[in-house]
Amino acid sequence: MSRGSRLSTIEVGGFRLGRAGIANVTCATCAGGGERYVGVVKDVVVIGGGVVGCAIARALTHYRIDVALVEREVEVGFGTSKANSGIIHAGHHTTPGTVKGELVWRGNQMWQDLANELGFGFFQNGDLTIAFDEDELLTLETIESIGKERGVTGLELWGPDRIHREEPNVSKEALAALHGPTAAVVNPYEACFALIDDAVDNGLQLLVGRPVTAITPEGSHLVVHVGDEHIATRCVINAAGLYADRVCRMVGIELPIRARKGEEYLLDKRLSGIVRRTIFPCPTPTSKGILVIPTYDGTIMVGPTAELVDDKEDLSTTSAGAAHVFEMAQRLVPGISERDCIAEFAGLRAVAPDDDFVIGATRVPGFINAAGVQSPGLTAAPAIAEEIVALIADGGLDLSPKPDLKSPAPRPVRVSELGLSELEQLVFSDNRYAHIVCRCEMVTEGEIADAIERGARTLDGVKFRTRAGMGRCQGGFCTSRCMQLLSDAHDVPIHDITKRGPGTWVVCEREERT
Amino acid sequence: MTRLAIRYDVVIVGGGPGGMSAAIGALEAGADRVLIVDREIELGGILNQCIHNGFGLHHFGEELTGPEYASRLIEELLDHRIDVATDSYVLDVDADRTLTVASPSTGITRVQAGAVVLAMGARERTRGAIRIPGSRPSGIMTAGLAQKFVNQLGYLPGRRAVILGSGDIGLIMARRLALEDVEVHGVYELMPHANGLTRNIVQCLHDFDIPLHLSTTVVGIEGSRRLERVAVAPVDENFEPDLARATEIECDTLLVSIGLIPENELSAKLGLRMDPTTGGPVVSSTMETSRDGVFAAGNVVHIHDLVDFVSQEALLAGRCAGEFATGRSRPADNIRLLAGANVASIVPHTISSDREHVVYLRVRRSMEKSWLRLGEVYEKRLRYVVPAEMVSLKVRPRFLENFHGDALKIDIVPREEPGGDDE
CATH class of the missing domain: 3.30.9.10 (D-Amino Acid Oxidase, subunit A, domain 2)
Incomplete structure (x- = not known):
């Protein structure tokens, strides 16, 4: 099935994918050398869980293929996407004749549907x-x-x-x-969470908190090294944002990213x-x-x-x-x-060089770039995902639609957006929605518990999913309460709860006095 | 408790020292049905994390810790019939004094109040409010949050701390951390004077050899994950830092103690008239706001130095709320108070000429020997004034016997004549 890239500036050539099935290869580059890797070959491994990687992963999980996403931070959207302005650009600002100029208007037109489908906030303010x-x-x-x-x-x-x-x-x-x-605003991190939650529901294997350390060609596959874990795959999508240069270098490609x-x-x-x-x-x-x-x-x-x-x-x-x-x-x-x-x-x-997106196949078989994505990258992300799907199809991967696609989980409840009677209904079924944890943004224990269930494991994870701690007191009141809820849910002591992953500890243990 | 009544004489929002004192006042004034709503699981508010002493000298005539002060008030309340809704949050107050209360134990409840007392207290200003340049690692928190972690939850905010701002909570926390063997490098204050009480400077810093650096501020924050160091620099008279003289301090913790902001989300929902200088509602001599039957007291009105003054102000607010709810009221105010020379703020904003009032002032800048002048009807000698310490003035009816205007200006001006007794 060939879908063909609609992007005139992208050249697709010399791109082929490895075989499906079981990989049984020797990994020569690992410490000690000669470590054997045996396992099911992934069809696609996406490197990078920013909005671009999330959109790609989500688009791919709609097909009958085996997809994984690897993110170095402990939660998706914690890099460039977290600090994004949240603007879905109207489509007229970007320079013509560039890849980003071609994708911005296409992307703009996709966001309303995406928001409706996945239920994240979208407001067309112009x-x-x-x-x-x-x-x-x-x-x-x-x-x-x-x-x-x-x-x-x-x-x-x-x-x-x-x-x-x-x-x-x-x-x-x-x-x-x-x-x-046609300009609009979204919460960039809410979009990331909604995309990844839907992808995971549809079979995405999500590996967070683990940077990719090497990529080695092994036979007709690429093996992605994630710490001690090796993932053989037919295709790698480099959506590693700021570190896309490092990922390119792992396969011998120079792509300067500043x-x-x-x-x-x-x-x-x-x-x-x-x-x-x-x-x-x-x-x-x-x-x-x-x-x-x-x-x-x-x-x-x-x-x-x-x-x-x-x-x-x-x-x-x-x-x-x-x-x-x-x-x-x-x-x-x-x-x-x-x-x-x-x-x-x-x-x-x-x-990236020339200030443009770098989207397309490379001279390394199975290695595709979705790199150099700067403004208007959020706007363009769904269109980039569409391009990548087309590229993979062109490369020979059989993309038949998944028959048992799960419909997206309902959007997390936001008590601050509910009317009083809706809130009463909700509280009747779960009284944790009557327990205010963050008073500036009116976030309840019910919402925080839901965020934790959906994957929040740090204070920032809770904050970016629920807005707890984002208001005018900046967490002065709710920080300790959120830490308590995280600690209870993950069954770890309070001093193990971090702001945003390893090294970002918030409190430490008191020393025992002798 | 499992259910709230539908009607109360007085509903008090907030169960800290202000709310509890207001409840006592309302009961004293003859209100039968009084409800306190508080978001924490027990009464006491911020007093519960203030385990140091120094409270109660004015109000109870003895020195107490924060939890002791709170339990004194709780004991007084226990002598009366009163409803307390803890773990409960007031979502909204209507102009007709209907409150919407959310709580995991009672769900969403509507409560009608004869009178309301707002006693929500204050929140701390944060790093964001002063825009310190640098990165955003973990390890930066307000002094009050650190106090909660240490005193109530049993954790330390870090091992090597710098404190920005010489507010009382920062000073108290400098000592508290020193007692826990945390290395406290010093307290850095932008202003040329300390913002906390003199006794706290002595007891918390001097006694523990913790340096106080005036006219100095934090100008940089480094560390991509956890805080690694801060840069501090002296400031000139316009508070512009001299970056050429900046020095770096290795630390993993920065506590900010840069002031409190009255917590007035509900006041805003009610559309109360606000005073931009205090950050709280405009109040009459009965502590009534611009809405009938809605009273306010404590840090929600203006930031106090001592909890004792909060109690005294809240007792008055509670009494007046109790009187209002039971159909009595005092004669209306007929004199506005205006802030004159070196006066930043005045509470209450109006007074009545027929009874005695306590008026609280805050000055803009420090001044040795000065006159406090109430229009032309009264003057008082002051030994010194500093912005960190509230000035109180008792206004007696006799001052106003021959005054027939509708506004009085309060000035604090230098006193140059030699001799004379200082008050």
Whole structure:
């Protein structure tokens, strides 16, 4: 079955997959050498559990193939995706003639269905790109025509009256704005969790907290080394984000990936509603600039900065970054004040050469890249997954639909979104939903227990699934309660509960006095 | 308890020292049916984690620990018939004083109150509020959360600690950690003066050889998983750090003690008029808010230095709520109090000329020898004032006998004349 890539810029050639069945190979590269690997050959191993890896894994589990996903962090979405702005881009911002430019509009159109199917939050709030002078207005006109050519629907140029009627808190200095009604917001980590939960329900083997240490070609297979475990597979998808270069090097391919940092600042819910749409400045050739983003959860976020850094673990925020973000955000929406900041964080985008996505087969049989995925990577992720499925089909893997596909689990309950009578109903069946654990975000014990059941094993896992600890007190009240619930559920002592995996301990044991 | 009644004379939101004192006040005023709702599993609020002494000198006339202070109030309550809903959370209060209460034991219940007293206390300001640059490792928490871990749950926040902010909780925790053999490198304070009580500076820092660095702040945080080090630097008079003079401290724990914020989510839902300087609702001399029958007391109104003052304020609020619920009320206030020179905030916001009041003030900056002036009707000598310590002023009816205006300004101004007795 060949589906064919619809992506004109991707070349598919020289790509073939290994045989299915039982692998019985000698692994020459392991310490001690000559260790034998015997086991069922996976059809596909996805490396990386960011939104790209999760979307790919989820798409693949809809076919009658055997798929595994390996993630180095203890939970999926804990890398670049966790720090994503959550914008589903309208489709007109990205440069034409690039892979990302082709995938952004396709991806945009897939999110509404994906959200409906998997039940995660999705809100089509639209975006507004602001021009302050005639030169910027010319740029907006160019972007508008790029968008229209691409097929992006609903694009419209607004004058000052319309801007201020629709968004009264946008700067009165705005001369014009380009409205993109197809832009939306999601919770990037909620999307990751929903994708991976559905994939696991449909047979995905998920290995978390284990980095891939080597990949060795063994006969017609690739063997993925995950600590002591070896997984033979017919096909590897490299969705390793910042570390896609390291994964490439394991098979002898050079693909430089650099890290571009983005700092984001979250503001108090007091400012909720100050703008309804995501507000963009007029872009420059190198940057989309600093945005004002009404997140899916109702808080306002400002950022991100864009700065290349050498250290791929550098998630620090800086005074200069904060000053820049607030100056630029206030230019768009003067009512924004840094006094309302409740939290800040930074994420690192994976930047490949030419600033474009690298999606496609390589000269190593069975090794496919889904790398260099930076903005608008979240938007494009479902379209990237579609591309990868097509590539695998082209490579000769038989992709027949799974007959007994499980329908997605219902979206986790959010008490803060329920009406009182709905809450009463729920409490009647489970009284843990009447026990408030996080008072800022109104998260109950029932929701936390559900998150733990769905796979949360750290404080951040609970926080990103339920919002417990994300509010204005930043966990001052609920941290100890969440740790207690994690400790009870996993049957480990409180001091073994971490913020986000090994090394991130929260408390330690008291020393015994003699 | 398993069921809540449908109607109460007075419902109190919060079972800390403010809520319990308000309940005692309401009972004293003749309210029969009083309910306290608290989210913890036992009464006492934050007092339960304050196992150090220094409480109660004003209110009980003896020095108590936090849990002892709480049990004194609980014992007083036990002499009366009162309903207590613990492990319960007030989701909402309507303008007609209907409360929606959620609890695992009683489910979702609606309760009608003759009067409501808001006594939700305060929360701590966090790292996010002051935007310290750097990474986001584990090992950074508020001093109050660390206190809960150490005193109630039996865990340590780390082995080598730096404390940012000289608020009382930070000072108390510096000593508490030192007693647990945690290495405490020092307390770093942005302001040129300490934010905690003088006695805590002496008893918690000096007595344990823990240095206090004024006009110094944390300017950097390092560590990708657990905190590894912080950078500290002196600040100038505009609080701008001098990064050239920054030094690094190896530590695995940073406790922040940078102030408290009144917990006013319910007040916002009720649409109460708020005072931006206190962060709490505007209150009259009976501690009534801008909504009829809704009273407030304790840290939810303004941040107090001592729990004793919380109790005194809450007793008054409770009494007035009890009177309101049983159809009595005091004459309305007729004088507004205005913050003048070197006065940051005043509570209550209005007074009545027919009875005595205690007015609490907070100053903007430290001042040696000064006059406290209440319009032109009264003045009082003060030996010194500091922002960390609340100033209280007893306003007696006789001060106002010949005053016929509707507003009085309070000023704190330097006192230059030589001699004179200090109060």
